[in-house]
Amino acid sequence: MSNLVNLSKEELTSFLNSFDNIFCDVDGVLWPRAGSVISGIKETFSKLDNFNKKVRFVTHNNLLGRNNLHKVLNDIVPGLAIDDVITPISIIITFLRTIKFNKEIFFIGHSASKTDLFEAGFKIALSGPEHTEDSLRGVINNLRDNENIGAVVLDFDPNVNYLKLVKAINYLQREDVLFLSASTGTFATIENRIILGGVMFQQIIEDASGRSATNFGKPSDALKRYLFNKYTIDSGSRNLFVGDTLDIDIKFGKLCGFQTLLVGNFKPENANQIVPDFYINNLALLHKII
Numbered sequence: 001m002s003n004l005v006n007l008s009k010e011e012l013t014s015f016l017n018s019f020d021n022i023f024c025d026v027d028g029v030l031w032p033r034a035g036s037v038i039s040g041i042k043e044t045f046s047k048l049d050n051f052n053k054k055v056r057f058v059t060h061n062n063l064l065g066r067n068n069l070h071k072v073l074n075d076i077v078p079g080l081a082i083d084d085v086i087t088p089i090s091i092i093i094t095f096l097r098t099i100k101f102n103k104e105i106f107f108i109g110h111s112a113s114k115t116d117l118f119e120a121g122f123k124i125a126l127s128g129p130e131h132t133e134d135s136l137r138g139v140i141n142n143l144r145d146n147e148n149i150g151a152v153v154l155d156f157d158p159n160v161n162y163l164k165l166v167k168a169i170n171y172l173q174r175e176d177v178l179f180l181s182a183s184t185g186t187f188a189t190i191e192n193r194i195i196l197g198g199v200m201f202q203q204i205i206e207d208a209s210g211r212s213a214t215n216f217g218k219p220s221d222a223l224k225r226y227l228f229n230k231y232t233i234d235s236g237s238r239n240l241f242v243g244d245t246l247d248i249d250i251k252f253g254k255l256c257g258f259q260t261l262l263v264g265n266f267k268p269e270n271a272n273q274i275v276p277d278f279y280i281n282n283l284a285l286l287h288k289i290i
């Protein structure tokens, strides 16, 4: 693995000539988590455009909703197609359309993803009530099956609660109910505060229901299949995956057989570690050296 800023001019040219497509993560690459766009990022993507590199974003960031995220990213990469903003929810929508899904979705997630599903034409079942009588009878009374529900879809939900979890678990007792997950990450530290990711709640539902969700985020086979079908690419090295996490982004890049570029400092720690092909401390540095 090489630090891009330490490559010679010839080595950088050979790196740039080695790929056509860039699949790029968003959070931690274009901006710090919960921050604004890093100065110099726009210049980097403008330079990459000059080199005719086709950029697409593959992100777990469902929080803005796809349309809003597209607006932000289009400012960084002018002319970016909305289809080139790939989120787990957008792949779930494509999947549900492919199988002509027409039942209701029991959705545990935040409002932007709910809007994405709704605007794609899917029916969302009511997830309420938010509170129940403080007794087991109160809980049981809320767990009647709803035959119209054909899928449980999970995403990051800051308002997840006990009733939503047990309802999902009980709907999944019917084997014909699909179990799809856009949730990613167990926990993260943001501004020195620990937050729980959706995967923690997914594990609770999986344990209690005996069902396993199909995951649509990085590093899933469903996402790999989606990219390969959508963009008629192959696993050859003419593709570069860029991201800031080894176990999510670089692992996914390798699953696809792409070249990989880690954004951040890479320090080899053990023999089993995932090793990126290249790394750079900050992607905004790239425009200065190419």
Ligand SMILES: [Mg+2]
Pocket: 025, 026, 027, 028, 029, 243, 244, 245
């Ligand atoms: Mg990231």
